[in-house]
Amino acid sequence: MEDEVWMTVKEAALFTGVSAQTVYSWVRRGHLTVTGLGHRGQKLFRHLDVARAELGTWVKSKRALVTTAA
Numbered sequence: 001m002e003d004e005v006w007m008t009v010k011e012a013a014l015f016t017g018v019s020a021q022t023v024y025s026w027v028r029r030g031h032l033t034v035t036g037l038g039h040r041g042q043k044l045f046r047h048l049d050v051a052r053a054e055l056g057t058w059v060k061s062k063r064a065l066v067t068t069a070a
Contacts, residue, residue: 005047006036012045016054026053 012032013020026032027043032053036044 006044007047007050008038008042008044012050015047015050018054023050026057031056 007015009020009023012023016023023032027034032045032049034043035046035049038044
């Protein structure tokens with residue numbers, strides 16, 4: 001979609017507060033999918049996919065506050 005926000009590895013790392021190596025690790029482990037290539041061959045990710053990858057790793061590591069409805 002034209003209105004989607006795309007991020008490079010560096011931008012994804014800054015957005016999530018992790019290193020670029022961590023972003024590459026998410027790709028290798030299947031948590032994040034490269035959805036495009038920039039004009040210089042840079043890997044591009046959708047903003048929503050980056051947020052989901054971050055949340056997924058937080059929940060898996062039990063760093064996220066997860067509440068259940070009673």
